[in-house]
Amino acid sequence: NELPYYTFSNHSAVMLIIEPTSGKILDANKAAAAFYGYSEAALESKAIQDINLFTAEQVANERQAALNEGRNYFIFQHQTAGGNVKTVSVHSTPFENSDGKPRLLSIIQDMSEQRKLQQDLWHYQANLEQQVLLQTEKIKQANMVQVILLTAVIAVLILFMAVLMTMLVRLRRSNQRAQAQGAKLSAIFDCMTAYLVFTDETHHIEAVNGTVLKDFDSLEALRSKSIYTLFDVLDSEKLLAEGTLECQLDARFGYCNVRVSCAPVVSETQAKLGFIYVIQDITEELENEREQRLASTVFATTTEGVLVSNKHNQIQMVNRAFSEITGYGMEEVIGETPALLNSGRHDERFFNTLYDDLINRGHWEGEIWNKRKNGEIYPSWLQVSAVFNEAREIDMYVALFSDITSRKRNEQLMWQQANFDSLTGLANRHHYHVKFDLALKRAAQLEERFAICFIDLDRFKAVNDTLGHHIGDLLLKEAANRINECVRSSDTVARLGGDEFALLLQDISSISDLELVATKILRALANPFHLEGHEAYVSGSMGITFYPDDGTDRKVLLRNADSAMYKAKEHGRDCFQFYTSAMHQHAKARSVLESALHKALSNRELSLVYQPIFSQLGNGDLVGCEVLLRWKSELLGHVSPDQFIPVCEELGLILPIGEWVLYHACSQVKAWQDSYGRPLFIAVNVSSIQFKRQDMVEVVRKVLRDTKLEAKHLTLEITESVLVENSDKILSQLKALREMGVELAIDDFGTGYSSLSYLKRFPLSKLKIDRTFIRDLPEDEEDKALVSAIILMAHKLNLKVIAEGVETPAQSMFLKSLLCDMTQGYFHSKPVAQQEFEANVLTMQYHKQSHS
Numbered sequence: 122n123e124l125p126y127y128t129f130s131n132h133s134a135v136m137l138i139i140e141p142t143s144g145k146i147l148d149a150n151k152a153a154a155a156f157y158g159y160s161e162a163a164l165e166s167k168a169i170q171d172i173n174l175f176t177a178e179q180v181a182n183e184r185q186a187a188l189n190e191g192r193n194y195f196i197f198q199h200q201t202a203g204g205n206v207k208t209v210s211v212h213s214t215p216f217e218n219s220d221g222k223p224r225l226l227s228i229i230q231d232m233s234e235q236r237k238l239q240q241d242l243w244h245y246q247a248n249l250e251q252q253v254l255l256q257t258e259k260i261k262q263a264n265m266v267q268v269i270l271l272t273a274v275i276a277v278l279i280l281f282m283a284v285l286m287t288m289l290v291r292l293r294r295s296n297q298r299a300q301a302q303g304a305k306l307s308a309i310f311d312c313m314t315a316y317l318v319f320t321d322e323t324h325h326i327e328a329v330n331g332t333v334l335k336d337f338d339s340l341e342a343l344r345s346k347s348i349y350t351l352f353d354v355l356d357s358e359k360l361l362a363e364g365t366l367e368c369q370l371d372a373r374f375g376y377c378n379v380r381v382s383c384a385p386v387v388s389e390t391q392a393k394l395g396f397i398y399v400i401q402d403i404t405e406e407l408e409n410e411r412e413q414r415l416a417s418t419v420f421a422t423t424t425e426g427v428l429v430s431n432k433h434n435q436i437q438m439v440n441r442a443f444s445e446i447t448g449y450g451m452e453e454v455i456g457e458t459p460a461l462l463n464s465g466r467h468d469e470r471f472f473n474t475l476y477d478d479l480i481n482r483g484h485w486e487g488e489i490w491n492k493r494k495n496g497e498i499y500p501s502w503l504q505v506s507a508v509f510n511e512a513r514e515i516d517m518y519v520a521l522f523s524d525i526t527s528r529k530r531n532e533q534l535m536w537q538q539a540n541f542d543s544l545t546g547l548a549n550r551h552h553y554h555v556k557f558d559l560a561l562k563r564a565a566q567l568e569e570r571f572a573i574c575f576i577d578l579d580r581f582k583a584v585n586d587t588l589g590h591h592i593g594d595l596l597l598k599e600a601a602n603r604i605n606e607c608v609r610s611s612d613t614v615a616r617l618g619g620d621e622f623a624l625l626l627q628d629i630s631s632i633s634d635l636e637l638v639a640t641k642i643l644r645a646l647a648n649p650f651h652l653e654g655h656e657a658y659v660s661g662s663m664g665i666t667f668y669p670d671d672g673t674d675r676k677v678l679l680r681n682a683d684s685a686m687y688k689a690k691e692h693g694r695d696c697f698q699f700y701t702s703a704m705h706q707h708a709k710a711r712s713v714l715e716s717a718l719h720k721a722l723s724n725r726e727l728s729l730v731y732q733p734i735f736s737q738l739g740n741g742d743l744v745g746c747e748v749l750l751r752w753k754s755e756l757l758g759h760v761s762p763d764q765f766i767p768v769c770e771e772l773g774l775i776l777p778i779g780e781w782v783l784y785h786a787c788s789q790v791k792a793w794q795d796s797y798g799r800p801l802f803i804a805v806n807v808s809s810i811q812f813k814r815q816d817m818v819e820v821v822r823k824v825l826r827d828t829k830l831e832a833k834h835l836t837l838e839i840t841e842s843v844l845v846e847n848s849d850k851i852l853s854q855l856k857a858l859r860e861m862g863v864e865l866a867i868d869d870f871g872t873g874y875s876s877l878s879y880l881k882r883f884p885l886s887k888l889k890i891d892r893t894f895i896r897d898l899p900e901d902e903e904d905k906a907l908v909s910a911i912i913l914m915a916h917k918l919n920l921k922v923i924a925e926g927v928e929t930p931a932q933s934m935f936l937k938s939l940l941c942d943m944t945q946g947y948f949h950s951k952p953v954a955q956q957e958f959e960a961n962v963l964t965m966q967y968h969k970q971s972h973s
């Protein structure tokens with residue numbers, strides 16, 4: 122579409138047609154020529170860049186910017202032919218000419234005027250703004266004073282508001298505090314057990330606390346009632362005048378005692394608001410006061426001593442009775458401890474128990490010996506209680522005590538009367554029985570014997586009848602004294618009634634001792650009695666019985682003693698009788714034996730016999746002998762060791778006699794060894810009493826030293842009873858003897874306990890089979906089995922075996938077949954005296970040896 126040229130050429134707008142690639146101006150209209158000052162032809166010989174002051178690069182940038190912004194106009198600076206530079210806007214529109222070639226139609230508009238106008242407008246605007254600023258400043262300055270004034274007013278107003286707010290907050294807080302305090306107060310009032318009543322000035326009720334409301338219907342029912350109508354017993358005049366009064370209310374209030382106080386209530390400005398009444402139940406308080414008054418009165422007036430001490434046991438308070446009993450004034454004991462009264466009669470354990478009881482049980486009660494200020498010691502009955510605090514710690518001690526001197530005296534008197542005969546002072550029947558039972562218990566425990574003697578005075582009735590009861594009484598008293606003097610203080614003498622006396626004699630060492638006592642008493646009673654100028658003669662008949670021989674029961678024993686006493690009467694009086702005649706005979710015989718034995722050693726009535734012991738092995742040589750004691754009494758003739766050895770043991774005579782046997786046996790065998798040149802051993806029987814009461818080790822050591830016999834040639838024969846004792850003392854002696862080299866043989870094996878454990882435990886070297894097992898050999902199958910078992914067992918335990926009581930060649934043969942080591946018995950020889958032993962046994966052995 123080609124522009125109509127005319128339009129182009131004559132258009133008032135400056136137009137150029139430009140070849141887009143080279144920028145060559147192809148056509149310029151008239152307006153363009155006029156604008157640029159070039160002719161049209163001159164312009165058409167130029168390229169646009171000839172008149173555009175922008176560089177090619179600037180133009181390209183401008184084009185790019187137009188493209189980016191979507192515009193088709195540009196702002197350039199074109200230079201006119203006259204050299205003027207004009208700011209122009211260029212509107213470029215591409216089109217194709219009729220040949221199809223691209224062309225640009227650029228319409229150029231001069232913007233220089235517009236620019237100038239714009240600059241003028243800016244300038245004007247700047248001026249205007251400056252003017253406005255100036256004016257504003259002026260106005261500002263003019264208003265400044267007013268502003269300051271206004272600000273001041275506003276500040277005052279704000280300050281006022283702040284003060285007002287603070288006051289309001291404070292007011293609110295104080296109101297809250299007042300409310301809280303009020304709530305607290307009313308809670309406190311409600312908790313109070315007392316009635317609290319608030320009245321107006323005319324004493325009409327306005328408010329009450331919770332306690333009142335608990336007992337009355339409601340506040341409404343009480344409000345406006347006069348308090349003096351409600352509590353009509355109150356004396357208003359007195360109450361109002363004195364402010365307080367105590368009175369008792371009527372039945373409606375259970376007649377309780379009250380303390381009423383009344384106080385006016387005034388405001389801060391001293392305006393009268395009313396009254397507050399406090400009505401308090403003081404019934405319990407009054408009761409406590411009464412009790413306290415009573416306690417103080419009791420404390421002051423009681424006859425029992427009272428001592429109050431603190432937790433450190435320092436005396437805080439004592440009463441009058443305390444001072445009367447102890448002799449100490451209150452001021453002397455305050456701050457002291459009760460140890461002040463200590464009599465020294467009680468040990469530490471006593472006081473430890475007392476204080477333990479106080480701590481654990483809070484109480485101790487009992488009899489205690491105290492000391493008065495004057496040093497006198499007196500018995501008192503003491504009750505001490507510990508007072509504990511809430512933490513269960515002792516706070517104080519309260520002790521009550523009474524002087525029981527007279528009570529004790531009375532008790533003693535009563536006990537005396539209950540247990541002793543008032544005439545003679547001897548034990549009465551009751552006390553005798555008590556002592557009897559104790560003796561029974563002790564004797565049973567210790568396996569002891571004790572004697573009971575009944576004594577009846579002969580012809581006492583005649584003395585009573587002829588010389589009167591008074592003299593009779595004097596005789597009884599004297600008889601009691603004489604009996605008492607014949608016995609030991611540990612024995613009991615009692616008067617059972619009338620002229621009947623009873624004795625309890627413990628620790629009887631021998632019957633002969635008892636007979637001595639009995640004879641002594643009878644002699645004492647048979648002596649004349651000189652009684653207030655009268656001479657009287659009596660005698661005693663005595664019955665004797667023994668525990669456990671004649672009974673183990675009190676009743677039985679007393680009855681037996683009584684019948685023995687009657688037997689004595691039957692025997693013509695002035696004598697003693699044992700319960701049975703057999704017993705009497707036995708006791709008599711025993712008594713004779715005892716007294717004869719006492720003299721046996723000194724009278725040289727004892728002798729020794731020796732029984733040989735032969736070996737069963739080899740040639741059957743003599744290897745040793747057993748020494749056996751013999752007693753030929755001047756009075757009794759030959760007495761068997763079975764009879765006298767137990768008595769020796771009981772009397773303790775076995776100690777000197779045993780030592781005598783040991784010494785002579787050892788010196789004899791040593792002499793034989795020396796003269797016959799044979800290493801014989803000697804077997805000596807030793808009683809368990811010797812081990813118990815003596816140091817056998819020392820005895821043996823001394824004998825061996827004195828006789829020069831080698832220890833290995835001495836065999837001590839002990840019975841199983843020694844081992845059964847199982848005492849450490851015996852065991853240690855046996856061990857020491859074995860260590861010395863002395864041989865130990867267990868005698869009579871098989872008759873006693875035959876405990877294998879003894880054989881193992883004790884340091885034995887020989888075992889002697891009792892003759893009762895040998896007696897029926899070799900016929901008795903049982904004995905055969907037993908003996909062979911014993912030999913076997915002994916050999917296993919490394920013990921040599923000696924068979925006792927071998928009487929026949931058959932027995933000897935049999936034992937030999939069992940490999941029994943040694944034999945002893947009548948088959949070889951009876952026990953014989955020294956000369957016979959030498960003549961028969963030793964000489965024969967000597968010959969036998971010299972022939973072999």
Ligand SMILES: Nc1nc2c(ncn2[C@@H]2O[C@H](COP(=O)(O)O[C@H]3[C@@H](O)[C@H](n4cnc5c(=O)[nH]c(N)nc54)O[C@@H]3COP(=O)(O)O)[C@@H](O)[C@H]2O)c(=O)[nH]1
Pocket residue numbers: 732747748749750751761762763766779782806807808838868869892925926927928945946947948952
């Ligand atoms: N403590 C002491 N006891 C001793 C002492 N002397 C002797 N006794 C003990 O007395 C008991 C009796 O002894 P005794 O009467 O001497 O009898 C002994 C022998 O004579 C007897 N015996 C010996 N062989 C035979 C025999 O073949 N047949 C038979 N029927 N009897 C015989 O045996 C007694 C020896 O016993 P033992 O002591 O057990 O070996 C007696 O128990 C003696 O122990 C002494 O000084 N102290």
